[in-house]
Amino acid sequence: MSASPVRDQPARAWPRRRSLDPADVDLRVQLAGVALPNPITTASGCFASGVEVDRFYDVTELGAIVVKSVTREPRAGLPTPRMAETPSGMLNAIGLQNPGVDAWLARDLPWLQDRGARVVASIAGNSVEDFATVAGRLRGQPGIIAIEVNLSCPNVEERGLVFACSATDSQEVIAAVRAEASVPVLAKLTSDVTDVVSIAEAVVDAGADGVTLINTLLGMAIDPDTGRPELWNTYGGLSGPAIRPVALRNVHQVHQALPDVPILGCGGARTVEDVVQFLRAGASAVAVGTATFVDPFVGPRLIAGLRTWCAERGIAAVTDLVGDVQPWR
Amino acid sequence: MSTQRSGTVQGRPDLDTPVQATCEVLDRRREGAYWVLSFAAKEIAERAQPGQFVSLAVQSPGALLRRPFSIARVSQQGVAAGTVDVVFDAHGPGTEWLTSVRGHDVLDVVGPLGRPFPMPRRKVGCLLIGGGYGVAPLLYLGETLRREGLRVDMIVGAATQARLLGVIEAKRLSASSVFTTEDGSYGTQGRVTDVLEAVVAHGRTGVVYACGPNAMLRAVSERCGELHLPVQVAVEERMACGIGVCFTCVLPIRDRAGNVHLRRACLDGPVLNGARIAWEDTRYGAPSARTPAGEGGDA
Numbered sequence: 001m002s003a004s005p006v007r008d009q010p011a012r013a014w015p016r017r018r019s020l021d022p023a024d025v026d027l028r029v030q031l032a033g034v035a036l037p038n039p040i041t042t043a044s045g046c047f048a049s050g051v052e053v054d055r056f057y058d059v060t061e062l063g064a065i066v067v068k069s070v071t072r073e074p075r076a077g078l079p080t081p082r083m084a085e086t087p088s089g090m091l092n093a094i095g096l097q098n099p100g101v102d103a104w105l106a107r108d109l110p111w112l113q114d115r116g117a118r119v120v121a122s123i124a125g126n127s128v129e130d131f132a133t134v135a136g137r138l139r140g141q142p143g144i145i146a147i148e149v150n151l152s153c154p155n156v157e158e159r160g161l162v163f164a165c166s167a168t169d170s171q172e173v174i175a176a177v178r179a180e181a182s183v184p185v186l187a188k189l190t191s192d193v194t195d196v197v198s199i200a201e202a203v204v205d206a207g208a209d210g211v212t213l214i215n216t217l218l219g220m221a222i223d224p225d226t227g228r229p230e231l232w233n234t235y236g237g238l239s240g241p242a243i244r245p246v247a248l249r250n251v252h253q254v255h256q257a258l259p260d261v262p263i264l265g266c267g268g269a270r271t272v273e274d275v276v277q278f279l280r281a282g283a284s285a286v287a288v289g290t291a292t293f294v295d296p297f298v299g300p301r302l303i304a305g306l307r308t309w310c311a312e313r314g315i316a317a318v319t320d321l322v323g324d325v326q327p328w329r
Numbered sequence: 330m331s332t333q334r335s336g337t338v339q340g341r342p343d344l345d346t347p348v349q350a351t352c353e354v355l356d357r358r359r360e361g362a363y364w365v366l367s368f369a370a371k372e373i374a375e376r377a378q379p380g381q382f383v384s385l386a387v388q389s390p391g392a393l394l395r396r397p398f399s400i401a402r403v404s405q406q407g408v409a410a411g412t413v414d415v416v417f418d419a420h421g422p423g424t425e426w427l428t429s430v431r432g433h434d435v436l437d438v439v440g441p442l443g444r445p446f447p448m449p450r451r452k453v454g455c456l457l458i459g460g461g462y463g464v465a466p467l468l469y470l471g472e473t474l475r476r477e478g479l480r481v482d483m484i485v486g487a488a489t490q491a492r493l494l495g496v497i498e499a500k501r502l503s504a505s506s507v508f509t510t511e512d513g514s515y516g517t518q519g520r521v522t523d524v525l526e527a528v529v530a531h532g533r534t535g536v537v538y539a540c541g542p543n544a545m546l547r548a549v550s551e552r553c554g555e556l557h558l559p560v561q562v563a564v565e566e567r568m569a570c571g572i573g574v575c576f577t578c579v580l581p582i583r584d585r586a587g588n589v590h591l592r593r594a595c596l597d598g599p600v601l602n603g604a605r606i607a608w609e610d611t612r613y614g615a616p617s618a619r620t621p622a623g624e625g626g627d628a
Binding site for chain 1: 347439572573
């Protein structure tokens with residue numbers, strides 16, 4: 001008998017696999033039927049149109065580039081201040097500043113096409129018709145491998161309620177986009193709901209080929225001296241490492257309930273270990289957002305790091321990690 | 330020091346080629362109310378131009394984002410070759426942490442970033458107007474203009490004597506220098522715009538460069554407009570990324586046709602044509618005027 005007050009841990013048979021040559025690790029993944037060379041993508045709104053970060057490295061190394069959301073008409077966005085730093089995170093309220101889908105197609109997409117990037121077009125709108133119109137404009141464009149539907153927008157037809165907070169509103173948008181789109185459709189969901197699984201089920205029923213989990217969490221900060229909100233918009237989206245545990249929980253819940261639905265994990269990933277956590281929770285690929293603000297090279301650093309991490313542990317294919325969570329009981 | 334790959338942008342020659350580097354701290358010292366930090370950054374020093382900035386990763390607990398700082402000095406020759414200086418005011422957890430770094434510590438630096446001060450096309454007198462620690466990039470600019478054989482005059486202003494930066498350097502590198510403090514503790518009591526016209530006449534000024542608080546930049550730009558003088562200002566805006574991807578540091582810029590667009594201070598600036606900034610346009614976030622906007626909060 002052990003005299004230790006600490007209960008003995010159950011003996012766990014860790015698979016002792018021999019380490020591999022990093023070059024032999026297979027980083028290829030499938031996301032909603034689309035083949036990606038690695039599971040690292042950008043997160044929408046954190047990579048502008050791609051050209052800005054290409055000053056630092058060849059952005060086509062990324063598994064995919066999820067571009068900033070485009071809308072039917074150009075949007076100037078919200079007044080400043082648009083950003084506030086919070087513990088291990090930041091709040092933003094940009095207001096979807098973008099040149100509009102037509103200018104994006106004419107100006108930004110051709111550069112990405114020339115470079116051979118795999119583009120996930122993020123679309124936003126304030127009505128079902130807005131979304132359908134934008135999806136229609138994107139139909140058949142080379143280089144666009146999927147459409148991500150930013151459902152965290154206020155629905156003007158429902159008194160400004162965010163689409164992603166309503167299963168039926170989300171369903172209507174996804175069905176309309178699905179009817180127009182020529183590529184897989186990902187529904188980007190919010191964690192600011194009672195039951196994310198029911199929303200995920202609803203969008204899959206409406207034709208979504210996968211889900212992106214999660215968008216920013218709605219938050220607020222107030223300057224204690226002036227009494228003013230730190231953001232002009234009062235509320236903003238919280239991102240960064242602060243939200244990672246919440247994002248992981250959402251990915252895990254949806255993957256447990258809907259194991260066949262592809263998930264693009266998103267929220268606070270910054271290190272290789274973060275990426276592995278998202279994959280284990282059930283994500284097929286991981287979108288990196290706020291980390292790019294801190295480290296412009298985060299994309300290639302994570303791709304190389306993931307390769308080494310897998311090689312050291314004898315994991316031959318990164319897909320072996322997807323959904324691999326060991327139960328305590 | 331190591332530097333990672335830096336590529337040029339096809340079709341966007343206006344974008345520079347910044348690098349990310351791990352830089353050794355050489356010195357950290359007080360200068361009046363401010364701090365000066367020197368670090369070894371050869372690749373950044375080679376690329377830098379006056380008006381550009383660097384962003385430093387800070388290690389204070391919970392702080393996530395880099396902090397942007399204008400480049401105050403770059404040494405390209407002699408024993409100090411490849412060093413970069415920045416000046417900062419400790420007013421938050423990130424800058425407080427920077428006051429604690431010591432020689433031989435290492436800093437993660439990205440730069441040089443942003444649009445530099447454009448050099449005059451003709452041989453004209455250059456008036457440099459700095460407020461507070463906004464003088465920092467002007468000292469670097471002044472050195473460069475002098476090397477080009479151009480006349481430099483300076484107006485340096487601050488609230489108090491302790492907050493005047495670079496008095497000795499300003500006297501050394503300019504043909505004439507005027508100092509203003511709001512409390513009269515040094516130089517002329519008042520603001521930089523109070524003495525602007527006299528210095529312009531005296532220095533046969535052909536172009537004005539300014540850096541400081543936005544209220545000062547607005548006043549300088551408007552006065553320069555009345556005097557028909559070209560004016561280039563380096564703005565300070567709240568930035569999350571500094572590399573053009575987050576869209577938080579926007580400000581309203583008027584195009585040739587008079588239409589106002591929100592431009593990123595980190596990419597299209599920080600140096601902007603003062604005459605093109607729509608200072609009066611309060612729709613985009615002047616703190617005094619808050620107009621309701623109809624859009625949602627999620628970017």
